[in-house]
Structure formats: C-alpha cells, structure tokens
Amino acid sequence: MRPSRFSTGIVGISLLASSAMLLRHRAALSAPATAELTGPARLPAWTGPAVPGESSSSPAARAAKERRLRSLAALTDPLARSRALLLLVDDLGPADFPPLLAACREMHLTADADICRLLLAAWTKINPTAAVDGAAGDPPALKIVIAAWSSLDPQAAFDWVDRHATGKLANQLLPLVIPSITAGHPESAIAKLSELDEATRTATLPGITAEIMKGGDAAIENWLDSFAAGRPRQEALAAVVGNISVDHPQQALPWLRKYSGDLGSRFPATGATALFTAWSDRDPAAAREAFATLEPGTGVHREALQGLIEGQALKQDPVALAALLNQYPAELDFLLVYRGIALTYEKEPAIALDLLSHMPPDRDLAEYYGELLRVWSEKDANAAGKWLDAHEVPEEVRKRFEKK
Numbered sequence: 001m002r003p004s005r006f007s008t009g010i011v012g013i014s015l016l017a018s019s020a021m022l023l024r025h026r027a028a029l030s031a032p033a034t035a036e037l038t039g040p041a042r043l044p045a046w047t048g049p050a051v052p053g054e055s056s057s058s059p060a061a062r063a064a065k066e067r068r069l070r071s072l073a074a075l076t077d078p079l080a081r082s083r084a085l086l087l088l089v090d091d092l093g094p095a096d097f098p099p100l101l102a103a104c105r106e107m108h109l110t111a112d113a114d115i116c117r118l119l120l121a122a123w124t125k126i127n128p129t130a131a132v133d134g135a136a137g138d139p140p141a142l143k144i145v146i147a148a149w150s151s152l153d154p155q156a157a158f159d160w161v162d163r164h165a166t167g168k169l170a171n172q173l174l175p176l177v178i179p180s181i182t183a184g185h186p187e188s189a190i191a192k193l194s195e196l197d198e199a200t201r202t203a204t205l206p207g208i209t210a211e212i213m214k215g216g217d218a219a220i221e222n223w224l225d226s227f228a229a230g231r232p233r234q235e236a237l238a239a240v241v242g243n244i245s246v247d248h249p250q251q252a253l254p255w256l257r258k259y260s261g262d263l264g265s266r267f268p269a270t271g272a273t274a275l276f277t278a279w280s281d282r283d284p285a286a287a288r289e290a291f292a293t294l295e296p297g298t299g300v301h302r303e304a305l306q307g308l309i310e311g312q313a314l315k316q317d318p319v320a321l322a323a324l325l326n327q328y329p330a331e332l333d334f335l336l337v338y339r340g341i342a343l344t345y346e347k348e349p350a351i352a353l354d355l356l357s358h359m360p361p362d363r364d365l366a367e368y369y370g371e372l373l374r375v376w377s378e379k380d381a382n383a384a385g386k387w388l389d390a391h392e393v394p395e396e397v398r399k400r401f402e403k404k
Contacts, residue, residue, distance in 0.1 A: 065096055066103050073107055073115055085115055089122045097123040098134055111140035124148040132160060139172055147176045154180035162192070171197055175204040182208050183215070190226055202235065209239035217254070224259060233259060234270060241271035249279040253290055260300035272303035273310070280311025287311065302331045309340060318344035322351045325358070332358045341372075349376040350387050366394040373401060 065088065072084035092100070097119060104116050111120065120141055123131040128149045135141040150157040158177040165173045174192050182189040189208065193201055212223045220240060227233040237259050244252045252275055279287040291308055294301045305328060308314060314321040325332060325340045332340075337358045345352035353372055359365055373393075377384040388401060 062096065062099055065091070066100060069100050069103055069115070070107065073104075073109065082114070085118055089118060092122065092126075094123075094127050094130065097126075097131070101134070111138065111144060116141070117144055120144045121148040125152060128152065128156070136164075139169060142169075143172060143176065146173050150177045150180050158188070170195060171200045175200060178204060179208045179211060182211055186212075186223060186226055190232075194232065205235060205239040206242055209236065210243050213240065213243055220255065221258075224255065238269055238271045241275055244275070246275075246278045246282070249275050249282075250286075250290065253293065256300050256304075257294060260295050260298040270300055270303060272300050273307040276304045276307025277310040280308050280313050284311065284313035296328060297330065301328075302336075305331060306336060306339070309336075309343065315343055318348040318351055322348070322355060325355065329358055334360050334363060341368075345372065345375075349384075353387065353391070366396050369393050369397045370400060373397065377401070 068084070068088050072081050072088065075081040075084065101116065101119055101123075104113070104119070109116050111117070120131065120135065121144060123134070124145050125148065128145070131145045132142065132149065135145045146157055146161060149160070154177065158181045161170070161173045161177050174196055178189050178192055193204065193208075196204065209223070212219055224233060224236055224240065227236045237255060240255055241252045252272075256270065256272055276287055276291065279290070287308060291301075291304050294304055305324070308324060309321050314324065321340060322344055325336065337355055337360075340355050341352045344355065349372065353369065353376075356365060356368055356372075359368065373384055373388060376387075385401070388398065
C-alpha cells in the first residue's frame with residue numbers, strides 16, 4: 001500500500017500546502033491509509049505524561065488547549081477546522097497529546113477522525129515511543145501511529161511490530177511496515193510476509209513488489225529467487241505481472257518463461273490470464289506470438305491459453321478459437337472446454353459440439369450433447385440432424401432425437 005497524506009482525510013487542507021505551518025508538520029501528516037475495521041475505533045485512554053520526567057504545560061495552559069480543541073471540533077467548515085487544527089498542533093508539547101486525545105474520546109471522535117489522526121501523527125513525530133505506548137491496545141489508533149512512525153524511521157517501526165504484534169494485530173500492522181524495509185532487507189520482508197494470512201499477504205505484495213521493480217530486472221530476479229518454489233513464488237510472480245502496465249505486456253514474458261516450470265501444471269494464478277486477454281484485445285498477433293514462446297504443459301501456458309480465448313479477437317472467430325484449443329488437448333480441463341463451447345456455440349454449433357470430445361471423462365456427455373443438439377435443432381433441425389448422423393454420440397442421445 002503506497003503512503004498517502006493524512007491530509008487526504010481533511011477537506012480543503014491541500015490549499016494550505018504552501019504555508020509555513022503545514023511545512024513544519026509535513027512529516028506528521030504522512031501515513032498510509034488504514035484499512036477499514038469493524039466496530040467503533042476507540043482512542044487511547046492513557047492521560048499520563050508522554051514520557052516520565054518531561055515538563056508539561058501548566059494546568060491553565062492545558063485547559064486552554066483543550067478548549068481550543070473542543071471549539072475547532074465544533075466547526076462545520078472543514079477548511080476552517082483544518083487551519084485551526086494546524087495552529088493548535090503547532091503549539092503542542094510532548095505532554096499535551098494524551099489529555100487532548102482523551103478529550104477527543106469524550107467527544108466520541110474515532111481514531112480515524114481527521115482531528116485524531118493528525119494528533120496521533122504529530123505525537124508520533126515528536127515522540128514515537130510514547131505515541132505507540134499510548135495507542136497500545138487500540139488497533140485503529142495504533143495503525144495510525146505505526147504508519148506515521150514507519151514514514152519517519154522505518155526500521156524502528158518494523159522492529160517494534162516484530163517484537164510486539166502477533167496474530168490479528170500482526171496482520172493489521174505488518175503491511176504498514178514491511179514495504180519500507182523491503183529494499184534494504186528483502187529477507188526480513190519475505191519472512192514477515194510468510195506470517196500474514198493469505199488475504200493480507202495478497203493485498204500487501206503488489207505495493208512491495210512495485211518498490212522492488214523500481215530497481216530494474218536484476219532486482220526483480222533477486223526478489224523472485226528469494227521466495228521458495230511453489231505457492232510463495234507464485235504469489236510473488238503474480239504481483240510482478242500485476243504491476244506491469246497493460247501498455248507493455250511483453251515485459252512480463254521473461255518472468256513468466258523463467259518461472260513457469262516450477263509452478264506446476266495446474267493454474268498457478270500468476271496473472272497471465274488477464275495479461276493475455278488484454279494483450280489479445282490490443283494486438284492479437286503479438287499476443288499469439290508471445291504465447292508461442294511459453295512452455296506447453298505448464299500452468300502459466302494454461303493461464304495464457306485461457307487469456308487468449310477470452311480476448312475479443314478469438315471471441316469473434318470461433319473457428320480459430322476451437323483450432324487453438326484443439327492444439328493443446330492435454331491442457332484442457334472442464335472450465336476451458338466449457339468456456340470454449342460457450343464462446344463458439346452461437347455462431348458455430350457444430351464446432352461447439354466437436355469440442356465436447358475434450359470433456360473430462362467424469363462428465364455426463366449425454367447431458368451436454370442432448371442440450372446442445374436440442375437448442376440447435378430448434379433453430380435448424382436439418383443441420384442438427386446431419387451432424388448427428390455423421391458423428392458418434394452417446395446412444396441415449398441418438399435415441400432421444402430419433403423419436404422426434
């Protein structure tokens with residue numbers, strides 16, 4: 001996930017980008033967007049000093065700052081509220097943040113509210129260890145703090161998460177810190193990626209891979225080689241393919257060719273299907289030429305084959321589509337055959353019926369032959385009858401149509 005400014009949640013704040021106030025707090029405003037969490041987000045209840053021994057504002061000064069916070073929270077003009085908030089934050093010391101966040105909680109503001117996000121980020125900039133301690137036990141607030149900390153000191157933020165976050169919390173926090181340490185410590189990034197659940201890992205990989213790919217082909221190859229063969233490398237390869245622009249699909253070919261052999265013969269979900277579908281729509285000849293360079297019998301080849309038949313060029317040419325499928329009978333499973341039939345039957349029912357010969361043996365061919373012939377005979381009984389006379393079909397199908 002690529003970092004975005006905290007100010008994206010504050011309407012109109014971009015208008016202040018040129019002011020000295022915003023420049024002084026620029027680092028505090030930077031953090032990745034947080035994922036939506038179920039249930040209300042609570043704010044840290046801790047109201048003690050930010051760090052033992054630090055001087056704090058006088059009671060009168062703290063009360064005045066709290067009044068300013070409550071006043072700006074009541075403003076209905078987002079731009080005016082943003083300006084007032086920046087002015088308040090500029091006046092805060094380390095010990096001011098806990099009581100102000102406690103006041104936010106009293107006002108029933110969630111951690112994701114623009115006021116709370118900025119307070120948490122600014123506190124992190126001033127004293128990250130105090131901020132992370134203050135947010136402990138509250139995942140929404142902790143995510144904001146960790147994201148801000150990672151933008152300031154990636155290694156320190158990563159180390160804290162590595163030591164303290166487990167289970168569900170790790171799945172929430174690791175995606176915030178892994179990208180920033182990937183370039184310098186890919187082995188650590190890969191180790192932590194393996195600890196994420198599949199959904200989180202799949203969502204996190206593209207952003208990390210995009211950073212790796214900035215280093216060129218050598219960096220990409222080293223990254224892919226760092227993953228264990230099989231599922232881990234398949235996921236990494238899919239992230240590489242997914243980050244390649246549809247305008248330059250040929251850039252994916254070296255990686256698909258190099259790693260296709262160790263991903264097995266089943267569909268490895270590398271993104272080759274979507275790649276070749278889009279490629280075929282843009283340049284059918286180039287897509288077919290590239291497909292010919294992939295190793296037949298591999299999962300990547302099967303994915304690309306599916307991509308080609310989904311492209312507009314072959315959808316409009318059922319004869320060519322069927323010819324392509326017939327060229328690789330060993331790679332055809334039920335889904336590919338069924339899709340081929342669906343794409344050819346309207347224009348060429350005879351070709352669609354011929355494709356049934358590729359159906360897996362565990363399928364009830366009589367049912368498929370019967371349904372296809374029934375629909376065809378309703379449109380052109382003579383043509384359907386001639387095809388039936390010239391081909392071998394299950395006996396029950398033939399008897400059914402002889403009775404008609």
